[in-house]
Amino acid sequence: MTPTPRLDAVGLVVSDMAATLAFYRRLGLAVPRDADSAPHAEAVLPGGLRVLWDTEETVRSYDPDRPRVTAGDRIALAFRCSGPQEVDAVYGELVAAGYRGHLEPWDAVWGQRYAVVLDPDGRGVELFADAA
Missing domain, CATH: 3.10.180.10 (2,3-Dihydroxybiphenyl 1,2-Dioxygenase, domain 1)
Structure with missing residues (x-):
């Protein structure tokens, strides 16, 4: 039997972690307050799907050639x-x-x-x- 992957998370690259998390908290996502200055944050949604946020610097640390997305x-x-x-x-x-x-x-x-x-x-x- 071939294993089937399941969608576990949606990841977003952000330029300002604190500003981004403040926005998504207003939409009801439970993100720890100490995540505002972290390089990575996540919230678990009902049903188990996760939303992940990583700073541009974090992503560049493992993918230095990744182009910057402006919007x-x-x-x-x-x-x-x-x-x-x-x-x-x-x-x-x-x-x-x-x-x-x-x-x-x-x-x-x-x-x-x-x-x-x-x-x-x-x-x-x-x-x-x-x-x-």
Whole structure:
């Protein structure tokens, strides 16, 4: 029988660990406070999937030729909200806290309330809920 790998973690490379972790804590991820100055941090999600964050310096320590990514949406994290009002509220709270909104909440044609805010490294973070 051939073993089948299972997805265990999603890793993100970050330019400012403390700023990034503050953003993701606002989205409910439990990240230890002492991780703000660490070269690596992680949070375990319900179900066991992990989100990993590594500083650019950490990644360069084992992959010195890796090109620096300045921004973009080659990967996006999508957070399910309890309903359309929570999409609007979370988006509003993040923007009021100084994070950049990318797409204000809207009713998507596929039947969900959707919004996109940018994390400190410019990655799109999607907020969504089933339409009422």
